Amino acid sequence: MPDHECPSCGCPLAELLAESSHVVSDGRVAYRRCVCGKWLVEINGSLVGTAGLRSA
């Protein structure tokens, strides 16, 4: 139920630093990079999706 953890590895978002955030018309969007390599996209503190930008 909680969408405050990475859907891939279950790492809690609270443990991850927000790498960037900005204000858009819908609210505040933040991107966090998980330890598993996923980018987690939050809007207003709720996880709305991931972006799998694998750099390795």
Ligand SMILES: [Zn+2]
């Ligand atoms: Zn993860």
